[in-house]
Amino acid sequence: MTLSQEIAERFRTMAAILEIRGEPVFKSIAFTRVARLLDDASIDLADLVARDALESLDGIGKSSRSIIVDFVRNGRSEDFESLASSIPSGLIEMLNLPGVGPKTIALFWRERGIESIEQLESALNQGKLAGLKGIGPKKLEQLADSIRMRAVAQTRVGIGHVISIASTLLEGVRGFAEVERADVAGSLRRRRETIGDLDILAALKAGYDGSVVTDRFTTLPGVREILACGPTKASVRTDSNLQVDLRVVPTDCYGAAIQYFTGSKEHNVKLRSRAIERGLTLNEWGLWKTTDWEARRDTVKATAGLGIDYSTAVASRHEADIYAKLDLAFIEPELREDRGEIELAAQNKLPTLVVRIDLRGELHCHTTASDGEASILEMAHAARALGLDYIVITDHSRSQAIARGLEPERLLQQIQDVRRLDGKIPGMTILIGSEVDILADGSLDYDDDILQQLDFVVASPHTALRQDSQRATERLLRAIDNPYVNVIGHPTGRLINQRNGLEPEWNRIFEAAHASGTALEINASYPRLDLNDDLARAAIKAGCTLTIDTDAHSTAGLGEVDLGIAVARRAGAEAKNILNCGTISDIRAWVNRKRHR
DNA sequence: GCCGTTTTCGGCCCGACTGTTTTCAGTCG
The missing domain is CATH 3.20.20.140 (Metal-dependent hydrolases)
Structure with a gap:
């Protein structure tokens, strides 16, 4: 791990602490963004510090600059240390538990003095968590599961292992009579080297009910456990312990949906900001004039996207149209990580990727x-x-x-x-x-x-x-x-x-x-x-x-x-x-x- | 915490599902 990547880890830790402390989320978002910048293997941190040029990086301001400089010059940072000592270190690890977020961690810590996963486990076993506001029997059961599964759940699976599982499930979904087409989305479509969970998107033929598809999906061979199942989304865990999410959308908005579910999250956030600058709203149903969208929002919610007229969308059926209508050249999935690709697309300077x-x-x-x-x-x-x-x-x-x-x-x-x-x-x-x-x-x-x-x-x-x-x-x-x-x-x-x-x-x-x-x-x-x-x-x-x-x-x-x-x-x-x-x-x-x- | 061809203050993406709720908070991606 390079010095830059080590400092990136510190910023991730600080972001986690701010979340648990309940500070405004934008602070932790800002630190997470700095961490991502520092992950870039091509930046020469020592050089940037020597030239006092850190703040030339978009996303690094006064605070972050000072912390980075402290780490580079002295190997430590007082700002970091005082933040780190403000909460027990065991709380950070708890963020890795599925279904447990900063609010829940803060609740357990404040109300029950729980400072680590081990203490959480014993409190759970002794029934000490009962009676907390918002924590019911199902939540307790889910917690027990998460703790039991944590060792296996933490590691992302190598892409070489996921590809065959993905093609088997994809074949299954494509075989459903109600499904017009289906593709892999998420980090597998972007071809990341490790996959956290597998995303599959299916287009529903007109006149069919999405629940039929999600229900049947949960019965495919290799599915061990159903985590969630609604009319537009199902989440399962396979025998190989891989989480697979299926999303079902109308064919009319397949392009917007595949764009949305391919990610990355950071790429999409920036794309949606770009939409807002143009008076548009981008979501998995399409790219809309914001006023048009607000008039439709309630219908969409009531009908899972089936009850709206997509012909009024600025773009929805074809993924390439989303980029075109945002004045961008088409961005290949492998580049969608918010590493400068949107800026290049805006200037029509994207590389012609090797095939x-x-x-x-x-x-x-x-x-x-x-x-x-x-x-x-x-x-x-x-x-x-x-x-x-x-x-x-x-x-x-x-x-x-x-x-x-x-x-x-x-x-x-x-x-x-x-x-x-x-x-x-x-x-x-x-x-x-x-x-x-x-x-x-x-x-x-x-x-x-x-x-x-x-x-x-x-x-x-x-x-x-x-x-x-x-x-x-x-x-x-x-x-x-x-x-x-x-x-x-x-x-x-x-x-x-x-x-x-x-x-x-x-x-x-x-x-x-x-x-x-x-x-x-x-x-x-x-x-x-x-x-x-x-x-x-x-x-x-x-x-x-x-x-x-x-x-x-x-x-x-x-x-x-x-x-x-x-x-x-x-x-x-x-x-x-x-x-x-x-x-x-x-x-x-x-x-x-x-x-x- | 960061940022600015609408802003140095006031914003910062968007929706689905679950569980515990009588209308919403938390988590997730």
């Missing part, structure tokens, strides 16, 4: 020579069948003994094999490379006289992934400095929800990679997705070139690139930012330029 067909080659994959399942030729054929023009064979280097990493002699033999096979498949160029280990000290697993015989070199860290930031920085810088290294493979070594991987000083890494002509990989295999979206975004901002590689260990693996594309799109990447969206000549030029610099 799968932009990819022309694979730069990182394995064969039976190390731990892959297919031969060189089988991999090359499969790549050609996917429409690719070139493939680089990059088996593991010798230190990866467990993956049958190649000793220099076997690598030299493989060079001969590839030279012999290249040209056998029309339209496909086969290159010989290696995924060479970056050892803990930054030295490489092969000598330069071996590396210089290869067409392309991926250098990756596989071990010593817990080393401190300074050593990690020196390690990666040393690898980047090697003239034969063309891309750093899965630069952090992280695995989603399993390990954090290396946390070097990214500004130095990006600068060196850019200056030396070394690409940085977005490894598309789950659970790697490494670099992640934030770091990839910062890398592009720093002028770096990226690759999108499958790291395939089988012919099927070569096709599993979509999550990597998604990461690149979330980073705002265009084809020109991605090395393997170039031709084979571009790849050779990339290699030669670094060797002769």
